[in-house]
Amino acid sequence: MAEQKKVRFVIERQDGPDSAPYTQEFDVDYRPGLNVVAALMEIQKNPVTVDGKKVAPVVWECNCLEKVCGACMMVINGKARQACCSLIDNLEQPIRLQPARTFPVIRDLLIDRSVMFESLKRIQGWVEVDGSWDVKDAPIQNPYTAETAYEISHCMTCGCCMEACPNVGPQSDFIGPSPTVQAYLFNLHPLGKFDAPKRLNALMEKGGITSCGNSQNCVQACPKNIKLTTYLAQLNRDVNKQALKNIFNH
Amino acid sequence: MANKPEKKIIVVGGGLSGLMATLKICEDGGKVDLFSYCPVKRSHSLCAQGGMNACMDTKGEHDSIYEHFDDTVYGGDFLADQLAVKGMVEAAPKLVHMFDRMGVPFTRTPEGVLDLRNFGGQKNKRTVFAGSTTGQQLLYALDEQVRRWEVKGGVKKYEFWEFIKIIKNKDGVCRGIVAQNMNSNEIQAFPADVVILATGGPGQVYGRCTASTICNGSAVSAVYQQGAEIGNPEFLQIHPTAIPGSDKNRLMSEACRGEGGRVWVYRKNPQTGEKERWYFLEDMYPAYGNLVPRDVASRAIYKVVVHMGLGMTNPNRVYLDLSHIPADYLEHKLGGILEMYDDFVGQDPRKVPMEIFPSIHYSMGGIWVDREHHTNIPGLMASGECDYQYHGANRLGANSLLSATYSGTISGPEALRLARSGKLGDALTSEELEAARKECVEEFDKIRNMNGAENAHQMHHELGDIMYKYVSIERDNNGLKQCMKELHALLKRWDNIGVTDHGNWANQEAMFVRQLRNMIIYAMAITKSALQRDESRGAHAKIVLKSDYDSWDAAKQKAFDEKNGKYHFDAETGRAMTDDGNDDLLFFGRDDEKFMRTTVVSFDAANNEPEVTYREFEHSLIKPRLRNYAVAKKE
Amino acid sequence: MFHTTFYVRRLHSLVGLLALGMVLFEHIFTNSMALGGAPALNGALAMMELIPKPIFLGLEIGAIAAPLLFHAIYGIYICLQAKNNPGRYGYVRNWQFALQRWTAWFLVVFLVWHIFYLRIFTKGIAGTPISYELLQSYFVANPVYALLYILGMFAAIFHFCNGITTFCMTWGIAKGPRIQNVISLMSMGLCAVLCLVTLAFMGSYFVM
Incomplete structure (x- = not known):
C-alpha cells in the first residue's frame, strides 16, 4: 500500500489572553473531502505534534459545520474564513491557522466576538413588535424587497468581514460592516422601518458608518456573499438624508 | 406590574424553544437568566432548512387545521399525545404571523403573501419557508427580540456557560443550577424560581449525524441521572x-x-x-x-x-x-x-x-413532560427537542420548528405561573448552593487530572459506531442486547480516560470528557428502550428473530405465520426472511394493545442501568389506524 | 443628538474633494503653463498678482490653509484608525485604500516642506517672487528635489482621484458594484492623465 498522504498544519497557539503566541505543527492523514474542522477533530483524537510531543488539543469554536452558525471563523492561510467549509483540496499546504486577532484571543483559535453582538444592540437590530402575541395578519411585503432582506438576513455574525476590514480592530472604534448593514435589514421591513430614523442616527454616532473607509474587503470576505458594499452605500445615502432632516426639521 | 414580585426563571439553551420561552417570560414581567453553550444566535435551530408547518391555506387546497392534526398524528404512528398536538397545530398560523411581524424574510408569492411548499407525509402545501434556511431566519428573529429584552433588562445572558446539573431544595424541588464558564472554567451555582431546559437533541450520541457538535444531549442525561424521566428515547429520526x-x-x-x-x-x-x-x-x-x-x-x-x-x-x-x-x-x-x-x-x-x-437527525424522545411541559421533578421544565412531546414515533418534516417554538410559548408562561404559585417550597440556602458548586468543582478537578490511556474523542467515535451498528434503521433484539453490553464496557473504559490538558482555562477537553459520560448513559436509555419495545412503530423498526418467535405463545406465532406466508429464519443471524427469493426481512408489526404507550425511562444509579416502564397517554381524538403511505391517507 | 463625528467626517470628505481639489487643479493648471516656457508661466503668475493682496491672502488662508490643515489633521486621525492589510487581502480596492493612507502620510511631510520653503520662506520672508526662472534653477540644480516634487504631485493626484471614488461611495452616489467600478476606472484614468501632465511640465524645465 502506498504511504498515507499527510497534510501539514502550522497552528498559531496561545495559552491565554495575555500569553505570548507560539506555533506548533501537526500532521493529519489526508482523505478526500477533508476540511479544516475535521482535521482539527483528528488532532483532538491524537494531539501529538510533528516532533512527537504530546500536547493539549487545539482549542477552537465550532457548532454546525454547515456554514450557517458562523462559529468556526479563523484565519486560514492569511485570510478570514469559516474553517468547516475550507476544504484541504482547495488550500495551499502547509496550512497555516491563526486566530482572528481583530478580536481578543481567549485561547488558541478561540476568540471573543461579543463586541459584534453588542453592536447589534447599538443599531437596534430588531423590529419593535408589540409582543409575541397574535395581532391580526402581518403586512404584505414586496417580494423583491423581501428577497433583499433574505440576503442580508443570512449574516451569521461570523466576523470574516470584521477581520478583513482594515478599519476594524483594537485601533479603531468602527462597529464594522456586518452590524452596520444589519441596520439596513430592519429598515427594509414594513414595521421595522418605523424606527429607521433611530437606526440611522445610531449609525451617525462615533464608530458608526462614517468609519467605513471603503476598502471593500468585507464584500470579498463575506462567506455568505452578502453585497455589503452596496448596502453600505445605500446606508450612506440614507444617513445623509437623515442628517439633512435632522438639520432642517427641527 | 411593579407590585408583582419579579420571579427569576433560568432557561438553559438558546435555540428556538429557549428563546421563545424567554420572550414570553419577559413579556409577562418575569426575569430570565439565559444559559447557553454558545452565543444563542449560533444555536442548532439554525440548521433547520425546509420550513415550518402551519395551516395557512393560501394555495386553494382547502387545507385545514384538522388535516394538519391528522397528518401529524398519523405520521407519528399514533404515539403522540393528541391533545398536545392539537394545541400545537392550532397555534401554528398565529406563530407564523408573529414571525412575519418580527421580520423573518419568508419567501413570498408574487403578490407578497407567504409562499407554501410541499413536505413529506402531507398532501397539502402547508410549509412556510425562507428559502432553504428557515431555521436560521426564525432563530435570528427570536434572537433579535431577546436582545431587545436584554437591553430593556429582562434577560441576562450567560453565553459560553455549560449547564452541569440542577440543584434541588430539601423538598426535592428544582430551585437552581450549577453551570460552568467554558472560557474561564469557573463553576458557579445559580438560584432560580423555576428552571426550563431547552437544550435540544442528543444527536452527538451517534457521532456523525446532522446535528451540531453542541447537540450532545449531555444536559438531558444529567437531569436524567438526577431523577428526571425520559420519554420515548428509542424513537430517533433518521x-x-x-x-x-x-x-x-x-x-x-x-x-x-x-x-x-x-x-x-x-x-x-x-x-x-x-x-x-x-x-x-x-x-x-x-x-x-x-x-x-x-x-x-x-x-x-x-x-x-x-x-x-x-x-x-x-x-x-x-x-x-x-x-x-x-x-x-x-x-x-x-x-x-x-x-x-x-x-x-x-x-x-x-x-x-x-x-x-x-443519517441520524432528530430525537422524537426526550425528557418526559406533561402537556404544560413540567417534568416529573417539580420546578424543572423541559421544552423543545429535549422534551418528548408532539411527534410520537416519527416527526413530520417541518414540524420541528413548529414544536420548538410552540413548546416555548407553553413552557415560558407556565414557568412564570408556577413561580408565582408559591408551591415551590424554600429557595436554596447559600450553603446548599455552595455544596452543589463544590461537588461540581471537585468532579471537574478529578476529570482534569485523569491520566489513563483512553482518548475521549476516540471513544466518542466508537460510541457513534456502536450506536449506528445496533440502534439505527433496522434493529433486532440480539444486536440491542449486544449494544447494552458494549455500552457498559465503554462506560467502564471512561474511567480510564487520560486528558493531555490539565489546565483550568478554556479546557475543552475536560468538559468533553464530562459530556461523553452523559452521552454513554443516554445511549443506554435509547438502547434499553428499543430492546424492550417488541414492535415496529414509526422510526423504531425491529426485525423478528428466531428467538423472538420461539418466545411467543402459539396464537401470536400463528398470526405471524398467517400474515407473512412463506418465510424462513436465516441460519446465521436468526432473522426472519421471506422465501420469495428476495430474502426481504420480516419485521414486528405495530402492537397497539401492548405498546401504544409512552416509554418512560428512569435511571438506576446503583447499576448505571435504565429502568423502562410504560405510561398511558391521551389518544382519544383520532382512532389509531394502519399507517400505509402506498395509498392515500383516507382510502 | 448632534453627531459631531458624522459632520466632521463628511466635512472632511467635502473639503478634500472640493476645496483641496480646486487647489490641486489650480496648481496643475498654473504649473502646466511652464510648457509654454518662461513667458507663459510668468504671465499666469502675474495674473494672480492682479488679485488685491488682502483678498488673495484671505483666499490663501480661508480656501487653502484652513481646509488643508483641517483635512490633514483629521486625516491623520483617520489614518491611525486603519491596520493596512493589502498583503493579506490583495484586492485592488484594498490596495487603493492603503495607498490613500500612505500617500496621505507622504503628503503631510511633503506639504510642510513645500509650503514652508516656497510660500513662507522664499515668497513670504525672503520676498522673492516665484517665477519660471526661480523654479527652473531650483529644480535643475537639485534633481532630487525635482523628483520629490514629482512624487508629491503624484501622491496628491492619486489621493484626489481615489478620493473621487470614495466620495461617490461615502455620499451614496454610486451604490452598486458596476457603477462603483466605472467611477473608479474613470478616476484612475484622470489620475493617469494628470500624472502625465505633471511629468510633462516638470520635464520641460530640464528640456528647455
Missing part, C-alpha cells in the same frame, strides 16, 4: 437525505423533494434487463412518492442499498436528483443548501444528481 461526511453528515433538506426532487438508483429493468433509473420511492409508495415520511424513506433507501445491493456501495449512496428542475427556480427556493452541497462536495447540484444517504 433523515433519508444527508450528505455523508467524516466529521458530520450534512442535511440535504426534505424541501428538495418538496420542490420536485427525485430519489433514484440504477438497476436492471426486471422485464427488459436494460440499465435504467429506478425511482424506487415513487414505485414503492405511489400515493406519496418521494414525499413519504422520513422513517419510511430511510428504510426504503436502506433496503435498496444494503439488502438489494443497488445504488452506490462503499460508501453507500443513492441519488437525489434536482437537475431536471430549472436552475433559477432552484436558486429562488433552495439557494442556500445547493450552495452548501457545492461548498462541501464540490459539485453543482443544479447540474448533477446529489449523492446522499440516511
Whole structure:
C-alpha cells in the first residue's frame, strides 16, 4: 500500500489572553473531502505534534459545520474564513491557522466576538413588535424587497468581514460592516422601518458608518456573499438624508 | 406590574424553544437568566432548512387545521399525545404571523403573501419557508427580540456557560443550577424560581449525524441521572437525505423533494434487463412518492442499498436528483443548501444528481413532560427537542420548528405561573448552593487530572459506531442486547480516560470528557428502550428473530405465520426472511394493545442501568389506524 | 443628538474633494503653463498678482490653509484608525485604500516642506517672487528635489482621484458594484492623465 498522504498544519497557539503566541505543527492523514474542522477533530483524537510531543488539543469554536452558525471563523492561510467549509483540496499546504486577532484571543483559535453582538444592540437590530402575541395578519411585503432582506438576513455574525476590514480592530472604534448593514435589514421591513430614523442616527454616532473607509474587503470576505458594499452605500445615502432632516426639521 | 414580585426563571439553551420561552417570560414581567453553550444566535435551530408547518391555506387546497392534526398524528404512528398536538397545530398560523411581524424574510408569492411548499407525509402545501434556511431566519428573529429584552433588562445572558446539573431544595424541588464558564472554567451555582431546559437533541450520541457538535444531549442525561424521566428515547429520526461526511453528515433538506426532487438508483429493468433509473420511492409508495415520511424513506433507501445491493456501495449512496428542475427556480427556493452541497462536495447540484444517504437527525424522545411541559421533578421544565412531546414515533418534516417554538410559548408562561404559585417550597440556602458548586468543582478537578490511556474523542467515535451498528434503521433484539453490553464496557473504559490538558482555562477537553459520560448513559436509555419495545412503530423498526418467535405463545406465532406466508429464519443471524427469493426481512408489526404507550425511562444509579416502564397517554381524538403511505391517507 | 463625528467626517470628505481639489487643479493648471516656457508661466503668475493682496491672502488662508490643515489633521486621525492589510487581502480596492493612507502620510511631510520653503520662506520672508526662472534653477540644480516634487504631485493626484471614488461611495452616489467600478476606472484614468501632465511640465524645465 502506498504511504498515507499527510497534510501539514502550522497552528498559531496561545495559552491565554495575555500569553505570548507560539506555533506548533501537526500532521493529519489526508482523505478526500477533508476540511479544516475535521482535521482539527483528528488532532483532538491524537494531539501529538510533528516532533512527537504530546500536547493539549487545539482549542477552537465550532457548532454546525454547515456554514450557517458562523462559529468556526479563523484565519486560514492569511485570510478570514469559516474553517468547516475550507476544504484541504482547495488550500495551499502547509496550512497555516491563526486566530482572528481583530478580536481578543481567549485561547488558541478561540476568540471573543461579543463586541459584534453588542453592536447589534447599538443599531437596534430588531423590529419593535408589540409582543409575541397574535395581532391580526402581518403586512404584505414586496417580494423583491423581501428577497433583499433574505440576503442580508443570512449574516451569521461570523466576523470574516470584521477581520478583513482594515478599519476594524483594537485601533479603531468602527462597529464594522456586518452590524452596520444589519441596520439596513430592519429598515427594509414594513414595521421595522418605523424606527429607521433611530437606526440611522445610531449609525451617525462615533464608530458608526462614517468609519467605513471603503476598502471593500468585507464584500470579498463575506462567506455568505452578502453585497455589503452596496448596502453600505445605500446606508450612506440614507444617513445623509437623515442628517439633512435632522438639520432642517427641527 | 411593579407590585408583582419579579420571579427569576433560568432557561438553559438558546435555540428556538429557549428563546421563545424567554420572550414570553419577559413579556409577562418575569426575569430570565439565559444559559447557553454558545452565543444563542449560533444555536442548532439554525440548521433547520425546509420550513415550518402551519395551516395557512393560501394555495386553494382547502387545507385545514384538522388535516394538519391528522397528518401529524398519523405520521407519528399514533404515539403522540393528541391533545398536545392539537394545541400545537392550532397555534401554528398565529406563530407564523408573529414571525412575519418580527421580520423573518419568508419567501413570498408574487403578490407578497407567504409562499407554501410541499413536505413529506402531507398532501397539502402547508410549509412556510425562507428559502432553504428557515431555521436560521426564525432563530435570528427570536434572537433579535431577546436582545431587545436584554437591553430593556429582562434577560441576562450567560453565553459560553455549560449547564452541569440542577440543584434541588430539601423538598426535592428544582430551585437552581450549577453551570460552568467554558472560557474561564469557573463553576458557579445559580438560584432560580423555576428552571426550563431547552437544550435540544442528543444527536452527538451517534457521532456523525446532522446535528451540531453542541447537540450532545449531555444536559438531558444529567437531569436524567438526577431523577428526571425520559420519554420515548428509542424513537430517533433518521433523515433519508444527508450528505455523508467524516466529521458530520450534512442535511440535504426534505424541501428538495418538496420542490420536485427525485430519489433514484440504477438497476436492471426486471422485464427488459436494460440499465435504467429506478425511482424506487415513487414505485414503492405511489400515493406519496418521494414525499413519504422520513422513517419510511430511510428504510426504503436502506433496503435498496444494503439488502438489494443497488445504488452506490462503499460508501453507500443513492441519488437525489434536482437537475431536471430549472436552475433559477432552484436558486429562488433552495439557494442556500445547493450552495452548501457545492461548498462541501464540490459539485453543482443544479447540474448533477446529489449523492446522499440516511443519517441520524432528530430525537422524537426526550425528557418526559406533561402537556404544560413540567417534568416529573417539580420546578424543572423541559421544552423543545429535549422534551418528548408532539411527534410520537416519527416527526413530520417541518414540524420541528413548529414544536420548538410552540413548546416555548407553553413552557415560558407556565414557568412564570408556577413561580408565582408559591408551591415551590424554600429557595436554596447559600450553603446548599455552595455544596452543589463544590461537588461540581471537585468532579471537574478529578476529570482534569485523569491520566489513563483512553482518548475521549476516540471513544466518542466508537460510541457513534456502536450506536449506528445496533440502534439505527433496522434493529433486532440480539444486536440491542449486544449494544447494552458494549455500552457498559465503554462506560467502564471512561474511567480510564487520560486528558493531555490539565489546565483550568478554556479546557475543552475536560468538559468533553464530562459530556461523553452523559452521552454513554443516554445511549443506554435509547438502547434499553428499543430492546424492550417488541414492535415496529414509526422510526423504531425491529426485525423478528428466531428467538423472538420461539418466545411467543402459539396464537401470536400463528398470526405471524398467517400474515407473512412463506418465510424462513436465516441460519446465521436468526432473522426472519421471506422465501420469495428476495430474502426481504420480516419485521414486528405495530402492537397497539401492548405498546401504544409512552416509554418512560428512569435511571438506576446503583447499576448505571435504565429502568423502562410504560405510561398511558391521551389518544382519544383520532382512532389509531394502519399507517400505509402506498395509498392515500383516507382510502 | 448632534453627531459631531458624522459632520466632521463628511466635512472632511467635502473639503478634500472640493476645496483641496480646486487647489490641486489650480496648481496643475498654473504649473502646466511652464510648457509654454518662461513667458507663459510668468504671465499666469502675474495674473494672480492682479488679485488685491488682502483678498488673495484671505483666499490663501480661508480656501487653502484652513481646509488643508483641517483635512490633514483629521486625516491623520483617520489614518491611525486603519491596520493596512493589502498583503493579506490583495484586492485592488484594498490596495487603493492603503495607498490613500500612505500617500496621505507622504503628503503631510511633503506639504510642510513645500509650503514652508516656497510660500513662507522664499515668497513670504525672503520676498522673492516665484517665477519660471526661480523654479527652473531650483529644480535643475537639485534633481532630487525635482523628483520629490514629482512624487508629491503624484501622491496628491492619486489621493484626489481615489478620493473621487470614495466620495461617490461615502455620499451614496454610486451604490452598486458596476457603477462603483466605472467611477473608479474613470478616476484612475484622470489620475493617469494628470500624472502625465505633471511629468510633462516638470520635464520641460530640464528640456528647455
